[in-house]
Amino acid sequence: MARNARSWRPWQPRWSEGVPEARTPEQPVIYAASFVLPVSAPTIRDGAVLVRNGGISAIGTLSGLWKDHPNAEVRDFPGHAIVPGAVNTHAHLGFRHGDGPEGGSFSEWLGRLIERLPEKEAWTADAARDSAREAVQAGTTFMAESSPYGECLPQLAESGMAGTVYAEFFPGDFEGAAPEEIVDSVVRKIRELREELPERVDCQVSVHSPYTVDPESSRLAARRARELGWRLAVHVSESPEEVEFVRDGTGGLADIFGSNEWGGTGLSPVRYAESIELLWPNAIAAHLATGVSEDDLGVLVRTGVAAAHCPRSNEFLDCGVSQVPRMLERGVRVGIGTDGLWSSPSLNVFEETRFAVDLHGFDGATGLELATLGGARTLGVGDEVGSLEAGKWADLAVVDVVPADGDPERDVIEAAAGGGVAATVAGGRLIYNRAES
Numbered sequence: 001m002a003r004n005a006r007s008w009r010p011w012q013p014r015w016s017e018g019v020p021e022a023r024t025p026e027q028p029v030i031y032a033a034s035f036v037l038p039v040s041a042p043t044i045r046d047g048a049v050l051v052r053n054g055g056i057s058a059i060g061t062l063s064g065l066w067k068d069h070p071n072a073e074v075r076d077f078p079g080h081a082i083v084p085g086a087v088n089t090h091a092h093l094g095f096r097h098g099d100g101p102e103g104g105s106f107s108e109w110l111g112r113l114i115e116r117l118p119e120k121e122a123w124t125a126d127a128a129r130d131s132a133r134e135a136v137q138a139g140t141t142f143m144a145e146s147s148p149y150g151e152c153l154p155q156l157a158e159s160g161m162a163g164t165v166y167a168e169f170f171p172g173d174f175e176g177a178a179p180e181e182i183v184d185s186v187v188r189k190i191r192e193l194r195e196e197l198p199e200r201v202d203c204q205v206s207v208h209s210p211y212t213v214d215p216e217s218s219r220l221a222a223r224r225a226r227e228l229g230w231r232l233a234v235h236v237s238e239s240p241e242e243v244e245f246v247r248d249g250t251g252g253l254a255d256i257f258g259s260n261e262w263g264g265t266g267l268s269p270v271r272y273a274e275s276i277e278l279l280w281p282n283a284i285a286a287h288l289a290t291g292v293s294e295d296d297l298g299v300l301v302r303t304g305v306a307a308a309h310c311p312r313s314n315e316f317l318d319c320g321v322s323q324v325p326r327m328l329e330r331g332v333r334v335g336i337g338t339d340g341l342w343s344s345p346s347l348n349v350f351e352e353t354r355f356a357v358d359l360h361g362f363d364g365a366t367g368l369e370l371a372t373l374g375g376a377r378t379l380g381v382g383d384e385v386g387s388l389e390a391g392k393w394a395d396l397a398v399v400d401v402v403p404a405d406g407d408p409e410r411d412v413i414e415a416a417a418g419g420g421v422a423a424t425v426a427g428g429r430l431i432y433n434r435a436e437s
Helices: 062-068 106-120 124-137 153-159 179-193 215-228 240-248 269-275 294-303 311-316 324-329 349-360 364-371 373-378 408-417
Strands: 029-036 044-052 055-061 073-084 086-092 140-148 162-169 201-207 232-236 283-287 306-309 334-336 396-399 421-426 429-433
Touching: 029 062, 029 396, 044 062, 044 073, 055 062, 062 073, 073 408, 073 421, 086 124, 086 283, 086 306, 086 334, 086 349, 086 373, 106 240, 124 140, 124 153, 124 421, 124 429, 140 153, 140 421, 153 162, 153 201, 162 179, 179 201, 179 215, 201 215, 215 232, 232 269, 240 269, 269 294, 294 324, 306 324, 306 373, 311 349, 324 334, 324 349, 334 349, 334 364, 334 373, 349 364, 349 408, 364 373, 364 408, 396 408
Parallel strands: 029 073, 086 140, 140 162, 162 201, 201 232, 232 283, 283 306, 306 334
Antiparallel strands: 029 044, 044 055, 073 396, 396 421, 421 429
């Protein structure tokens, strides 16, 4: 179980490079660059963003904003581009580089991961802190993180990013308890974790997957989330083994956490998730990589559920290619997720986006929107973040690139994917600063 938020001490940033600010500046600040790409509006040459009290007050040219606000501090990044901060719609912070299980069969990979859980407890917190730092240095300003019982909430909270940790629960950990008791305990724990959190950081519930959480516990957790106005995260249709388990009750996931006797429904994972009330507009379905039919797409549209697309993890675990183009055509909200470092090479949303753009044949504008505003809409915060607009939080990334005229968004994605993020600002506070250090 994660620590209660009340036990945390004030965070002191421990970046390996760059100097984050201790607090949001009290005076107005103008962030300027050779190009500003708002995502929701045309690119601005010699553009700037006026930041006041953590939010965007105005956007325009540097000369215009400086003229109107002569007392503002100007932080100019010539030869750079400013874009909205990346929004990671599905991540697991508690893993590290270099020693993860081999890819291939999803169930075999998961089995090896489970074998490592006792050893992993000793280093999960450090791994989560390192993963959060990696995400920040790659321009991420908002993250939807999933971890067992919210164990990575302290590390997200101290990172400077905004976001939500979705606390996964596993009924097998509650020996002899009825589904009602399990869900009551989980909700109580999440309420404790939500106490005294930093502004813009939250904790909500995750029904981990169809093969780890029984249908009644899943249904009750979803109902409680609805009653409380919470969001819910769930892995759905991630692998061929999941499809087999849900439909036939067989395969490598049938006994992955002991005896899972609720498989064999004859349904696809999407249809099954709908039948146990997991799909509604405040739910985020991660992966949707395997066996998603046109009928399943219809379910996604009808229920209004959003999708987190994690293409590199899907490839690493032989899970197939998600039908993201069809989802977008049919109006499903889609954002980019990195998953965790034991199934993906980095926590860089822009790197993940470059992979998705190449995989699906998207142009740069589509890719940049998926990484920013599309992700924000997926997580239900599109009115607050995801684009550079007056009235939204000042979440932005400064990228070391002067984009060309043909596909400037693609140039920005390429540069940011290759380590070109020079600074990251979340809620008006500089949380990573390579260019000025």
